[in-house]
Amino acid sequence: MRVLVVEDQVDLGDVFRDFLVELGHHPLVVHTAEAALSTLKTERLDAILLDVQLPGMSGLDFLQLRPVRALGVPIVAVSGVVNESQARECLKLGAADFMGKPVQLDRLNEVLTFLEPHAMSRVAELERRPEKRRSTRARLTLPARLCEYNGREHEGTLMEVGVSGMKAHFAASLDTDTIGRAIFTPPDGGPPIEVIAILVRADPDGQAFTFVRLDPRDAERLRDLIRRTPA
Numbered sequence: 001m002r003v004l005v006v007e008d009q010v011d012l013g014d015v016f017r018d019f020l021v022e023l024g025h026h027p028l029v030v031h032t033a034e035a036a037l038s039t040l041k042t043e044r045l046d047a048i049l050l051d052v053q054l055p056g057m058s059g060l061d062f063l064q065l066r067p068v069r070a071l072g073v074p075i076v077a078v079s080g081v082v083n084e085s086q087a088r089e090c091l092k093l094g095a096a097d098f099m100g101k102p103v104q105l106d107r108l109n110e111v112l113t114f115l116e117p118h119a120m121s122r123v124a125e126l127e128r129r130p131e132k133r134r135s136t137r138a139r140l141t142l143p144a145r146l147c148e149y150n151g152r153e154h155e156g157t158l159m160e161v162g163v164s165g166m167k168a169h170f171a172a173s174l175d176t177d178t179i180g181r182a183i184f185t186p187p188d189g190g191p192p193i194e195v196i197a198i199l200v201r202a203d204p205d206g207q208a209f210t211f212v213r214l215d216p217r218d219a220e221r222l223r224d225l226i227r228r229t230p231a
Helices: 010-022 033-042 059-064 066-071 084-092 105-120 122-128 216-228
Strands: 002-006 026-030 047-051 075-079 097-100 138-148 153-161 165-170 179-184 193-203 206-212
Touching (some): 002 010, 002 033, 010 105, 026 033, 033 059, 059 084, 075 084, 097 105, 138 165, 138 216, 165 193, 193 216
Parallel strands (some): 002 047, 047 075, 075 097
Antiparallel strands (some): 138 179, 165 206, 179 193, 193 206
8 A cells, every 4th residue: 555654753753664664565754744645645655654743734633624525535543642532533523544653564564454455445435425515605705814824914815715626816935834823803793803814726826725613603704605605
């Protein structure tokens, strides 16, 4: 299997890589969730070994990303903070298994052996699956702001929005996988919506972002906006 290892500790990442090679797998090691997200676009993967505690975007945030969930690759979550609530949260978000650190390599081998037939059949399953419709979005024109974590801020225009993401036009040239806090105010008389947004695509007419952990109350506001606004 082609296994993506997302581990911020370089030495531990090397241990996982060497162990996976010994088992006959093909590992790819990255040290951040942001790098993992880029890898999803360029590599065919069969499984992911994901550290939950990562710098920048956490493993929990990564599990919730739309491109990750749509990919359908089995994910084994790993954490140095072992507690029932965190394990339950990872499994709820779609992880196939949860393992505490230090990881028992024999146990990891057992998990990968169990996942291998499921991973190998994923491509055939996706080919049989009917294409899903894109989520409905509202088209509108609103001021928007993007605050990157490095301190840069960009003023722009929101052009369409849904509960999973938005399309906006910012004059600045943004790198793919740019992460920031998107801020805009729907025309419903409520307060501004602030949500973590990741740039997934830059088109000639604007930039497409996916949302991470949109507040349920804001999601309901956007659903109401979509119902009242032509898609």
